[in-house]
Amino acid sequence: MANSTSTSDGLLAEPKTLVESAYRALRRDIIEGHLAPGEKLRVEHLKDNYGVGAGTLREALSLLISDALVVSQGQRGFRVAPVSLEDFEDITQTRVMLECEALRQSITMGDDAWEADLLAAFHRLTKAEEKRIGSDDREEWEERNRIFHEVLIAACPSRWLKHFLSILYQQAERYRRLSLYLQPIPRDIHAEHDALLQAAMSRDAEKATALLGEHILLTFRSVQSIPKDQLNEKLAA
Amino acid sequence: MANSTSTSDGLLAEPKTLVESAYRALRRDIIEGHLAPGEKLRVEHLKDNYGVGAGTLREALSLLISDALVVSQGQRGFRVAPVSLEDFEDITQTRVMLECEALRQSITMGDDAWEADLLAAFHRLTKAEEKRIGSDDREEWEERNRIFHEVLIAACPSRWLKHFLSILYQQAERYRRLSLYLQPIPRDIHAEHDALLQAAMSRDAEKATALLGEHILLTFRSVQSIPKDQLNEKLAA
DNA sequence: GTTTTTAAAAATCTCGAGAAAAAGTATTGA
DNA sequence: TCAATACTTTTTCTCGAGATTTTTAAAAAC
Numbered sequence: 001m002a003n004s005t006s007t008s009d010g011l012l013a014e015p016k017t018l019v020e021s022a023y024r025a026l027r028r029d030i031i032e033g034h035l036a037p038g039e040k041l042r043v044e045h046l047k048d049n050y051g052v053g054a055g056t057l058r059e060a061l062s063l064l065i066s067d068a069l070v071v072s073q074g075q076r077g078f079r080v081a082p083v084s085l086e087d088f089e090d091i092t093q094t095r096v097m098l099e100c101e102a103l104r105q106s107i108t109m110g111d112d113a114w115e116a117d118l119l120a121a122f123h124r125l126t127k128a129e130e131k132r133i134g135s136d137d138r139e140e141w142e143e144r145n146r147i148f149h150e151v152l153i154a155a156c157p158s159r160w161l162k163h164f165l166s167i168l169y170q171q172a173e174r175y176r177r178l179s180l181y182l183q184p185i186p187r188d189i190h191a192e193h194d195a196l197l198q199a200a201m202s203r204d205a206e207k208a209t210a211l212l213g214e215h216i217l218l219t220f221r222s223v224q225s226i227p228k229d230q231l232n233e234k235l236a237a
Numbered sequence: 238m239a240n241s242t243s244t245s246d247g248l249l250a251e252p253k254t255l256v257e258s259a260y261r262a263l264r265r266d267i268i269e270g271h272l273a274p275g276e277k278l279r280v281e282h283l284k285d286n287y288g289v290g291a292g293t294l295r296e297a298l299s300l301l302i303s304d305a306l307v308v309s310q311g312q313r314g315f316r317v318a319p320v321s322l323e324d325f326e327d328i329t330q331t332r333v334m335l336e337c338e339a340l341r342q343s344i345t346m347g348d349d350a351w352e353a354d355l356l357a358a359f360h361r362l363t364k365a366e367e368k369r370i371g372s373d374d375r376e377e378w379e380e381r382n383r384i385f386h387e388v389l390i391a392a393c394p395s396r397w398l399k400h401f402l403s404i405l406y407q408q409a410e411r412y413r414r415l416s417l418y419l420q421p422i423p424r425d426i427h428a429e430h431d432a433l434l435q436a437a438m439s440r441d442a443e444k445a446t447a448l449l450g451e452h453i454l455l456t457f458r459s460v461q462s463i464p465k466d467q468l469n470e471k472l473a474a
Numbered sequence: 475g476t477t478t479t480t481a482a483a484a485a486t487c488t489c490g491a492g493a494a495a496a497a498g499t500a501t502t503g504a
Numbered sequence: 505t506c507a508a509t510a511c512t513t514t515t516t517c518t519c520g521a522g523a524t525t526t527t528t529a530a531a532a533a534c
Contacts, residue, residue, distance in 0.1 A: 017312060017486090017488090054489080054516090055295075055487095056487080059292075059299050063299050075253050075495060093395065094397040097338065158330065158331055160327050168397065254517065255517075255518070256518090280485075280486070281484085282485090289518080290518055291519080292520095312486065312524085314486060
C-alpha cells in the first residue's frame with residue numbers, strides 16, 4: 001500500500017519500546033554517515049548518547065545486524081558495517097536483477113488501485129522535489145523517493161523478493177547520499193521517474209524494467225565517478 | 238571454499254559467547270520443529286531451558302530475527318516465525334530465481350579449484366547417503382547437502398546473492414524436514430545431484446540451471462502433495 | 475446471559491553492577 | 505633499540521532485580 005505513514009520499518013513498528021527507539025536512532029545515524037563505516041560501536045560509550053541501558057543498546061545493535069548495517073565479532077563488540085565501491089557494485093547489480101523482476105510481476109499483477117497508488121506516490125515525490133529547491137529538506141524527498149520505488153513493486157506477490165529489496169534499498173541509501181552531495185554526473189532524476197511512471201502505467205514491462213535498471217545503475221556510476229580521495233574523505237566523515 | 242568445518246553460521250562464528258550458544262541452540266530447535274511455528278517464546282521460561290540470563294536470551298532472539306526465524310511485536314514479546322504453504326512456495330520460487338542465476342555465474346567464473354571442491358563436496362554427500370541407509374544420521378547428510386549446494390554457487394562473485402540464498406536455504410530447511418519424513422513422491426535425490434554435478438563440471442550452464450530449478454521445485458511439490466491434516470499435525474508438533 | 479469493570483497474575487522491558495576478556499601501557503631483559 | 509612479559513585500564517559480556525505493560529480471571533452491571 002502507498003501508506004504515507006510507513007517509515008521503512010525494516011523490522012519494527014512504531015517505537016513503543018526503548019529498544020526500538022535506539023534501533024531507529026542508530027539506523028538513521030549509520031545511514032546518514034554520522035557513525036562512520038567501520039567505526040567501533042562501544043556500548044558503554046553509546047548508551048549515554050542514546051539514553052538507554054547497556055543491555056537495551058546491545059539488543060538494538062543486534063537488530064541492526066539484520067539490516068547488515070552492523071557487524072559483530074565474537075568477544076570484540078560491534079562495528080558499523082564497512083563500505084566499499086565493490087560492495088556498492090554488488091548491491092546495485094543484485095538490486096537491478098531483483099527489482100526488475102519484481103517490477104515485471106507488479107506490472108502484470110497490478111490492478112486499478114495499484115495504478116492510483118503509483119500516481120499518488122509520484123505526485124507526492126514531485127511536490128517534494130519542487131519544495132526541495134533551495135531548502136535542504138532532504139529527509140522528505142528521500143522518504144518519498146523510497147515510497148515511490150516501493151509502490152512500483154507493491155503489486156509483486158513475492159514477500160521475500162520485497163523483503164530483500166528493502167534491505168538492498170537501505171544499503172544503497174548509504175552510498176546514494178554521497179552521489180547527491182557530490183554529483184558529478186548531471187542527472188534529471190525527475191525525468192527518469194516520469195518515464196518510469198509512464199511505462200508502468202501503460203503496462204510496458206520491457207520498457208519499464210529497462211528504465212528502472214538504467215535508473216539504478218546511474219546512481220552507481222555517479223558514485224563510481226567521484227574521485228577516490230574525495231570519496232574517502234566523505235566516507236570517513 | 239568448500240570448508241568442511243563451516244557450519245552455516247548465518248551470522249556468527251564459533252560459540253565463544255553465551256549469546257552465540259543460545260542463538261545456535263534456538264535456531265536448531267526452530268528449524269527442527271522442536272519449537273513449533275507461531276509458538277510464543279517466553280523469555281522467563283526459556284532462559285532456564287537454555288541456561289542463560291534473560292538479557293542474553295533476548296539478544297539471541299534478536300539475532301534470530303535476521304534469519305526470519307523469529308518475529309517480535311512491540312510490547313508483546315517474541316514468537317517463532319509462522320509457516321505456510323504459500324510462504325514455502327514464495328521461498329521456492331525466489332530461491333529458484335536467485336540460485337539459478339548464482340549457478341550460472343559460478344559456472345562462468347569457477348576455476349579448477351572450484352571444480353575440485355565441487356567434486357569433493359559431492360563425494361562427501363554420497364558417503365553420507367550410503368551411511369544414512371537405516372541409521373537415522375540425518376544431521377550429517379543435511380549438513381553435507383547444504384555444503385554441496387553452497388559449493389555449487391561458491392564461484393559466484395556476488396556476496397549479496399549468496400547471503401540471501403543462505404537465508405532462503407535455511408528457511409526451506411524447515412519445510413524440507415517434512416518432505417523427507419512423509420515423502421509421498423518417490424525421488425532419487427542422489428541421481429538429481431549427480432546430474433547436476435555432471436552439468437556443472439562440463440560447464441553446461443543451461444542444463445545445470447534447468448536441473449537445479451527442477452531439483453528445488455521438486456521438494457516444494459513433495460511438501461505440497463502431503464495431505465493437509467497430516468501436514469498441520471507435523472507443523473504443530 | 476452477555477458485556478463491562480476491576481483486580482490479580484504473568485510477561486515484557488529496562489537498568490545497574492559484577493565477572494571475563496581484550497586492548498593498551500609500562501616494565502624488564504637482551 | 506627492540507622484543508617479550510607483566511600490569512593496568514578499558515570494554516565486552518552476563519546476570520538478577522525492579523518498573524511497565526499485557527494478559528488472564530473474577531466480579532459487577534446491564
